[in-house]
Amino acid sequence: MTAKRILGRAVMVALLVLGALVILLPFFWMLSLSLKPADEIFAPGIDFLPSRPEWRNYAKAFQEIQLFQFLKNGAIVCGAILFFQILFAVPCAYALAHRRFLARGAIFGLVIAGLLVPYHVTAIPVFLGLAQAGLLNTYSALVIPFVASVFGIFLFRQFFASLSTDLIDAARIDGLSETAIVWRIAFPLAWPAASAFAVFSVVAHWNDLFWPLIAVSDPNLATPPRGILYFRDEEAGSDFGPLMAAATVITAPLVLGFLLAQRKFIQGITASGLKG
């Protein structure tokens, strides 16, 4: 290898690492502030490391704001949405892939058309409907609008279409009902599609701010992003240490999930290239 090439590589790596550091800077800064005592946060000068880690910021975040409640809400809402999305999407996707019936083309057409509609578009009428039903300010208001995932139906249909018909026919001859085939044969085989879809769904709804901002005003029902804004906008909001501790805790589950299962995570998120 010539000296020129080594130099070229060194310059390239240096630039890439510099870029990566810039991208990661907000993460470092968040961690740093979350561990700094208040007087160091307000002191002039640039210090990445606190003189001593101030763990009380994290204790405060859990005591003064209902951080635990926000995390619980996020888990309940994301879990319920994913459960109902799969409950609705999987049988429909199976029917679209392995059964012949009159409305099949029309229903698949609806699925494709549905991919074109961002969820912001339906917000006003869905809000009106939930208000009519007296469901605003409940967990239901956060879950119901998302139970019909056209993306989920599409993804599972594509996967089921690749399953061999012989397998399905064999199960039918064994006397299994169609419902049993869906849940005991097709769905377990669809694990790659299901895990990619789960990542896509949980990431989207854990991070969403638009709908929680509209559907609930009760802080006890706030999902993590909504919750952190309640905290920031209260008078305690100038208490930057605990605020950054809260931001760290809220960001941690998905970031850790990403670091532990990168391949799955990237698949799940980029699969949504079709519907961001």
Next chain:
Amino acid sequence: MSAPRPRLREALTDLWLAGPATVAMLVLIFIPALIVGVLSFTDYLFGASTFHWVGLDNYIELFTDRTGRRAVTNTLLYVAVVMPTSIVLSLVAALGVHAVARWSRGLANVLRTAYFMPVAATLVAMATVWQMLLHPNLGLVNQVLALAGMAGQEWLSDRGLVLYTLAVIGIWETIGYNMILFLAGLAAIPEHLYDAAAVDGAERGWERFWTVTWPLLGPTTLFVLVVTATRSFRVFETVATLTNGGPAFASDTLVFAMYREGFVYFKAGYSGAITMVFFFFVLTLTLIQLRLVEKRVHYR
């Protein structure tokens, strides 16, 4: 084939399997989309018992009223800044990481992970961190500028600057996602094409890029372009977290205006019109995107 079953039972099975999802799609997506279109021609207010037809008034207001027009032009400007910048930077990063992967997979993986981190993180939480970084007195950014002898800026409250500040955060957030798409495109380019280009005399990095990489990356680039535009059109979280559309509507965008007019001021009709304009932009882009997905499939 299994034994023939009664047709009615078959039909009931189809209904049982596909019916719930179909009803849910109609009730939660298609009927609401129609209703919002109808509402956009009325002066309906949330909670009101009646409404009047106002024809195109809501649309006319959106495109002639100063605040309304701001939301449209700001969104277009935001997309016009984020889209090309994010694509160029992510392509450069992807080319670099792809080249590094030839001699060090480990380093390439670490770099890829770092660039993708913002995509996995909760944007609202990270926006509060950006607020700290950009704080006029305490923020890291202004302190670094001061060290370099430059004047600090009011990044989030200067009317001329605020939209570009949000655009930088938008770029920060999308680079990793686009880089992953470019890396997939680069991995699909067969190595022997580079050898052939070398035989034809294209040996230097630039020549290799223009004769092989860039043309073969064409479909990927188009796809990334449209995906980035679609995502940028939806900008909401950073606006709602950092500026509320201010100061003086300087960072108002379509989705934020839709939220404010509809759910803060309860003007469902006007908000419906904003929704339809937003829908029109996104629909156009998504249709292009679907065409590209189809093409990409044929390509392989």
